[in-house]
Amino acid sequence: xxxxxxxxxxxxxxxxxxxLTASSGKVPPFQLxxxxxxxxxxxxxxxxxxxxxxxxxxxxxxxxxxLGVGGLFGYHFFYFTALRNAPAVEASLIGYLxxxxxxxxxxxxxxxxxxxxHITGVLAGLAGTVLIVSKNSLxxxxxxxxxxxxxxxxxxxxAAYSLLSRRFGxxxxxxxxxxxxxxxxxxxxxxxxxxxxxxxxxTGQWLAVAGLGLLPVGxxxxxxxxxxxxxxxxxxxxxxxxxxxxxxxxxxxxxVGQADWRVALACVLITGGAVVAAxxxxxxxxxxxxQVEK
Numbered sequence: 001x002x003x004x005x006x007x008x009x010x011x012x013x014x015x016x017x018x019x020l021t022a023s024s025g026k027v028p029p030f031q032l033x034x035x036x037x038x039x040x041x042x043x044x045x046x047x048x049x050x051x052x053x054x055x056x057x058x059x060x061x062x063x064x065x066x067l068g069v070g071g072l073f074g075y076h077f078f079y080f081t082a083l084r085n086a087p088a089v090e091a092s093l094i095g096y097l098x099x100x101x102x103x104x105x106x107x108x109x110x111x112x113x114x115x116x117x118h119i120t121g122v123l124a125g126l127a128g129t130v131l132i133v134s135k136n137s138l139x140x141x142x143x144x145x146x147x148x149x150x151x152x153x154x155x156x157x158x159a160a161y162s163l164l165s166r167r168f169g170x171x172x173x174x175x176x177x178x179x180x181x182x183x184x185x186x187x188x189x190x191x192x193x194x195x196x197x198x199x200x201x202x203t204g205q206w207l208a209v210a211g212l213g214l215l216p217v218g219x220x221x222x223x224x225x226x227x228x229x230x231x232x233x234x235x236x237x238x239x240x241x242x243x244x245x246x247x248x249x250x251x252x253x254x255x256v257g258q259a260d261w262r263v264a265l266a267c268v269l270i271t272g273g274a275v276v277a278a279x280x281x282x283x284x285x286x287x288x289x290x291q292v293e294k
Contacts, residue, residue, distance in 0.1 A: 001231075001281065002231075003226060003227055003229075003230035003231035004227060004231030004232045004235055004236060004281065005231075006223050006226050006227050006231065007223060007224055007226065007227015007228060007231045007236045008227065008236065008239055009220075009223045009227075010219075010220040010221070010223035010224035010227060011236075011239055011240055011242055011243050011246075012246065013215040013216045013219060013220035013223070014216045014220055014243040014247075015216075015242070015243050015244075015245075015246030015247045015250060016211070016215055016216050016247070016250065017212070017216040017217070017243075017247065018247045018250070018251060019247070019250050019251055019254055019256065020208045020211045020212045020215075020216065021208075021212065022256065023204060023205065023208035024200055024205050024208040024209050024212065025198070025200050025201055025205040025208075026198050027198050027199070027200055027205075027209065028191060028195035028196065028197075028198060029076075029080045029083070029195075030080060030187050030188075030190040030191035030194060030195055031187075031188075031191040031195055031197060031198070032209065032212070033076055033080075033183070033184075033187040033191075033217070034184050034185075034187035034188040034191055035184075035209055035213065036209065036212045036213040036217035036218060037072075037180045037181070037183045037184035037187060037213070037217065037218075038180075038181075038184040038213070039209075039210065039212075039213025039214060039217075039218055040180040040184075040213055040214075040217060040218035040219070040221065041177055041178075041180040041181035041184055043177075043213075043214070043218055043219065043222075044174065044176060044177025044178075044180060044181075044222070045177055045181075047174070047177070048174055048177060051174075054174060057172045057174035057175060058174065058175060058177070058178050060171060060175055064168060064171055064175065065178065065179075065182075067161060067164055067165070067168070068161075068165075068175060068176065068178070068179035069179055069182045069183060069186070070157065070161065071157060071158065071160070071161025071162075071165075071179070072161070072179050072180065072183040072221065073182070073183040073186045073187065074154075074157045074161075075154050075157045075158045075161065076154075076183070076187070077154075077186075077190065078150045078151070078153045078154035078157060079091075079095055079150075079151065079154040081147070081150040082094070082095060082147045082148070082150035082151035082154060083147075084147070085144065085146050085147030085150060086144035086146075086147025086148055086150075086151065087139075087141075087144065087147075089133055089134060089138065090138060090139070090140055090144070090148065090151075091147055091148065091150075091151040092133055092151075093129070093130060093133045093134065093138070094148055094151035094152050094155065095151040095152075095154050095155050096126075096129055096133070096155070096241075096244065097126075097152070097155040098154075098155040098156075098158040098159045098162075098240070099122060099125065099126070099159075099237045099238060099240035099241055100122050100123075100126055100237070101155060101156060101159035102159045102162050102163060102233060102234075102236070102237035102240070103118050103119070103121075103122040103234050103237040103238055103277070104119075104122075105159055105160075105163045106118075106163065106166075106233050106234045106237065108163075109163065109166055109167065109233070110167075112233070112234065114234065115280075117276045117277055117279050117280075118234045118238065118277050120273070120276050120277070121238040121272075121273040121274060121275075121276040121277025121278070122237060122238045122241070122273065122277060123273070124269045124270070124272055124273030124276065125238055125239075125240075125241030125242075125269065125270045125273040125274065125277075126241065127269050128241060128245060128265070128266035128267075128268075128269035128270035128273070129241050129244050129245070129266070129270070131262045131263075131265055131266045131269070132244050132245060132248050132262065132263065132266045133244060162224070162228045162233065162237075163228075163233070165225060165228050165229055166228050166229055166233055168229075169229040169230065171229075173222055173225045173226045173229070176221050176222050176225050179221070180218070180221065224236075232278070232280075232281055234277065235274075235277055235278040235281055238273060238274050238277035238278070239274045239277075239278070241270050241273065241274070242270055242271075242274060245263075245266050245267060245270045248263055248266075249263070
C-alpha cells in the first residue's frame, strides 16, 4: 500500500506539468527537458552523496541503463516529435494510451492477475481523459499520420519502461539519477540540433523551470520507479488518468482554464474508475499484502 501511494505521488506531481510548463515562458521543449532533467539528476546526486557507498548503486548491467534511458529519453523524444508533427489535442490523447497499455500489459507480469475491475476502471479513466483532452471535438487527419505514429510509440515506450521496471524490482531507485543525467545530455544534443535557445525571462519563469525539475520532470520519476517496482502497478496505471483531470482542475483554480460539464463528468469517470480498479487494494488490504509478500 505504501509503495502504491508513493507511486501515486508521481501522478500528483505530473498534474502540475501543464501549469508549470505554461509558466516557464517560451523555452523550447528539448531545452526545457535538458534543464529539468539536469535538476532531477542533481537531486539524485545529492541524495547518493549522503548515503554510504550510494554511488555503487549506479553500477548496473547495460540492459538496465538501456531500459531507463530508453524509457525517459525515448518517451520525451517521440512525444515532442508528435507535438511537432500533429495537432496537440489528438497527439496528447494518443500519447495518453500508456495507462491502458500498462494495465493490460500487467497481465503478462509474473504473479499478476488482470481482473474485470482493472479493465473497467482503466476504460472509465480513458473515457474521462477523452472528455478533458478533446474539449469540443476530435479530428484525426491522415496527413498527420507521422505525428500520430510518434505519439503512439511514446505511449508504448512509457508503458514498456514501466512494466519492465517491475521485472527488475531489485534494482534500486537510485539508478534513476543516472537515467536523468543521460537524458539531460541527449536532450541538450537534440536542442542544439533542432531548436533555437530561449532562456526563461524573470524570476517567475526561472522558478517554474526549477519547479518542473524538482517535481513533474524530476522527483516524479523517482517516485514512479519505486511505485511500479513495489506497488500495485495495475492500480497505478488506472490512477494515472487522474493526472490530466487534476491538471485541468489546477488550471481552473489558477484562472487559466474553465470548468464545464465535461470536467464534472470526467471527475466521476476517472475517480470511479480508479476506485473500481483498486477495489482489492482498498477493501481487502490484508489479503492483498499477504499476496504481495508471497
